[in-house]
Amino acid sequence: MATVNSYLNFNGNTEEAFNFYKSVFGGEFITVQRFKDTPACDGMMADEQEKIMHIALPIGGNVLMGTDVTAPMPLATYGTGISLSVDAETEEEAQKLFNGLSEGGTVTMPLDKMFWGALFGMLTDKFGIQWMVNHDYKTK
Known part of the structure; x- marks a missing residue:
């Protein structure tokens, strides 16, 4: 693949x-x-x-x-059309990555346990890039 x-x-x-x-x-x-x-x-x-x-x-x-980007390329613009999604292996890693990426940025959804069985949060970093941080809980 x-x-x-x-x-x-x-x-x-x-x-x-x-x-x-x-x-x-x-x-x-x-x-x-x-x-x-x-x-x-x-x-x-x-x-x-x-x-x-x-x-x-x-x-x-x-x-x-x-x-x-340099001339004659158009300036980069950021919007809501794309987010980078990070899947963490542990809760601790998810927390570390979320806290690190959100430093100087804006949290749009705090990292929290979600109904679909994951720890999930969203943010825009200080460079304007949108991120989703996720950790799926293992089901037994």
């Missing part, structure tokens, strides 16, 4: 966002490429050459990836 990974666009703060995600999830970046390190930077302004062309952070069996 194919793997679906998430790719996020940021308006110049990809490095800050991904250092934040790394502090929450742990791990190490498997790729960090700046525009200046690629043939794509010809004709780019010097400050844009320092921006992130591609970054990748493995999380579980998937990879969270991102880039800084």
